[in-house]
Amino acid sequence: MWFIRFVTSSIGKKLIMGTTGLLLFLFLCTHAAGNATIYMSSEVFQSYADELHSHPLIVMVFSLVIFVLFVVHAGLGIFLFLENRRDPGCRYAVNTRVVSNSLASRTMPYSGLFILLFVLVHVFGFTFGPEHVPISETVKVMLSGFFYGLFYIISFIILAIHLSHGFWSMLQTFGLNHPRYNVLIARLTYILPAFFLLLFGGIPLYFMSGAGASF
Amino acid sequence: MSSIDLTLQIWRQKNNDSLGHLETYFLQGIHTDMSFLEMLDVLNEKLTKEGKDPVTFDHDCREGICGMCGAVVNGVAHGPEKEITLCQLHMRNFRSGDTLVIEPFRSKAFPIRKDLMVDRSALDRIIQSGGYVSVNTGGTPDGNSLPIPSSVAELAMDAAACIGCGACVASCPNGAAMLFTSAKISQLCLLPQGQPERKRRALAMVETMDKEGFGNCTNFRECEAVCPKSISIRNIARLNREFLVASLLEG
Ligand code: HEM
Ligand code: SF4
Numbered sequence A: 001m002w003f004i005r006f007v008t009s010s011i012g013k014k015l016i017m018g019t020t021g022l023l024l025f026l027f028l029c030t031h032a033a034g035n036a037t038i039y040m041s042s043e044v045f046q047s048y049a050d051e052l053h054s055h056p057l058i059v060m061v062f063s064l065v066i067f068v069l070f071v072v073h074a075g076l077g078i079f080l081f082l083e084n085r086r087d088p089g090c091r092y093a094v095n096t097r098v099v100s101n102s103l104a105s106r107t108m109p110y111s112g113l114f115i116l117l118f119v120l121v122h123v124f125g126f127t128f129g130p131e132h133v134p135i136s137e138t139v140k141v142m143l144s145g146f147f148y149g150l151f152y153i154i155s156f157i158i159l160a161i162h163l164s165h166g167f168w169s170m171l172q173t174f175g176l177n178h179p180r181y182n183v184l185i186a187r188l189t190y191i192l193p194a195f196f197l198l199l200f201g202g203i204p205l206y207f208m209s210g211a212g213a214s215f
Numbered sequence B: 001m002s003s004i005d006l007t008l009q010i011w012r013q014k015n016n017d018s019l020g021h022l023e024t025y026f027l028q029g030i031h032t033d034m035s036f037l038e039m040l041d042v043l044n045e046k047l048t049k050e051g052k053d054p055v056t057f058d059h060d061c062r063e064g065i066c067g068m069c070g071a072v073v074n075g076v077a078h079g080p081e082k083e084i085t086l087c088q089l090h091m092r093n094f095r096s097g098d099t100l101v102i103e104p105f106r107s108k109a110f111p112i113r114k115d116l117m118v119d120r121s122a123l124d125r126i127i128q129s130g131g132y133v134s135v136n137t138g139g140t141p142d143g144n145s146l147p148i149p150s151s152v153a154e155l156a157m158d159a160a161a162c163i164g165c166g167a168c169v170a171s172c173p174n175g176a177a178m179l180f181t182s183a184k185i186s187q188l189c190l191l192p193q194g195q196p197e198r199k200r201r202a203l204a205m206v207e208t209m210d211k212e213g214f215g216n217c218t219n220f221r222e223c224e225a226v227c228p229k230s231i232s233i234r235n236i237a238r239l240n241r242e243f244l245v246a247s248l249l250e251g
């Protein structure tokens, strides 16, 4: 069957990683837009959250899809990592990397696993968090905590590193590599993660610094 | 003409089954105008005179066109200078007192035959599975009867510059052969003669590439940095497109 052959091929697996990565990236965009309401006021944020959860079916279907995306993306990522490692890892006595910016590319499985850990903490903290307390209150209390807030900021930095290779890598995997667009892509692969870092990282900073005390 | 003294650490291995090790040699008075392979010749002459086994390494044209030579010098395939093969590397790139660690091109798909000589026939088998045109193209066509835009011809020519040396595989942290395979697919899929077998070719060559035990590309870009013919990873992007379309329409 063509689909089985596609999925078991090296390029097919990469294309699925790229597609799930893109969909997770799009989810990140909608999540960022929703959370940006925190910067307006607790009322706006609370009404956004209430509106969202007044459609439990939509929330459930979306959560399920995102869960599957995570499992496929992380599962394939770890599978490819282990498969590639079968090639004698430290095969040379002297290892020299010729490409300069290889930190992000070398750490993809590790940054990915950290994001997974973060997502678990995040979901258990907020989605399955304290009941009968408005979510805006939970967010304020949790993120005002120094270590909790710091963990969030570190996670967003790691997400930005993951995406700084991931965004470009995804487009290359999709076959998008053309001199006319390469400069733009090379810039976007830093600008977009930095944008997420500012938007998401700003939230714990907002509460930790006391700027959100009257939230 | 100046000359330099070097310490060499060279991988010695009897055959595929035996364990190898790095052995140290000292060479004095190497002329800086020598090529890297000529330096190895000097070492081998010395070893032969001492009644020792000379270092086995592949070579043929010694002018960067055949793709036979290649070794990893201080961690870099084909040595420190860009866009050249090992035979084109000159000893003026090194200083007196330098230590050079010389290792074979390593990959799961490249068994070591002896010392620095590896079996790269896995690359040949990728070609055998589809890297050719087998449809009957008829007699010599009239001039300009097959119009090809010069920009396309240039791209095909750039891809066709690949000499199959395997440095891309040797330098890839995953041991992937994507740069090689993408060059061989691009040189045909860009031109009219390559069209009839285009989809079948993409599927077959990728399948062989995976079967031979090469790794998965994770876009590290080490390959294009060491490639002596500066094959661009733009070819890998093209290969990904070719494979996707072929899988959807003919897989
Ligand atoms: C919000 C969460 C995440 C987003 C938006 C994301 C995004 C991406 C993107 C766009 C790519 C590039 C795909 C390609 O090269 O074709 C990628 C690659 C990768 N991701 Fe993620 N990812 C996320 C979470 C994770 C998690 C939880 C893991 C767990 C291990 C992970 C591991 C990897 C690995 C190993 C790669 C492969 C790198 C490569 O081959 O270039 N990612 N990610
Ligand atoms: S793509 Fe470059 S490095 Fe790879 S086999 Fe061809 S010439 Fe050698």
Ligand code: FES
Residues within 6 Å of the ligand: B058, B059, B060, B061, B062, B063, B064, B065, B066, B067, B068, B069, B070, B085, B086, B087, B088
């Ligand atoms: S010996 Fe022919 S390319 Fe080096």
